[in-house]
Amino acid sequence: MRSLRLKDFTPQEEYTYLTYALKNDKREETLFLIKEYKKLLEKAIDYLWNKTRVKVKSTTDKRGRHKSVKVNLPKKKDVYKQLRDELERVNTLASHHVDKAINEAFSILKSWRKRVLKGKASLKKPRVKKAYVRVKSTLRKVVNEEVRITVRPHDYLTFSWGNAWFRERGWS
Secondary structure, eight states, X not given: OOOOOXXXXXXXXXXXXXXXXXXXXXHHHHHHXXXXXHHHHHHHHHHHHHHOEEEEOSOXXXXXXXXXXXXXXXXXXXXXXXXXXXXXXXXXXXXXXXXXXXXXXXXXXXXXXXXXXXXXXXXXXXXXXXXXXXXXXXXXXXXXXXXXXXXXXXEEEEEEOTTOGGGGGTOO
């Protein structure tokens, strides 16, 4: 009889994600994508913030930090469908951007919660200071030295890294 135990818990393949800024000549289209994604992300954070419960058990110290705080974030499986439906109503991008914005909002709130419990963040709602876009792997396609990003169905942004500084490293 064969053993069904795993010999190793590490994945067979490991991925490294690198982030680079690319200059492009499609400024208007890029700004549209970034602004619309930021709107989705802010709406997702607002929705989740209304479902978040914060309980302060004791007073603050001299620096204004709370000594004992309990933060209950909503469970993803409980609010995901309603949040996705709500965001789809205001969405002007591809539907996959909504999924990514929801995941990012949960990530932001979880990070905020950790910082609050350590006393390093205020009890105010976290906000998105710098606009950015995280593109889901299903929304990008890499061909040679170009990456194509789906903004809306059949509407794409194409960036070239043919003369970028990191091209020589062999990661393209």
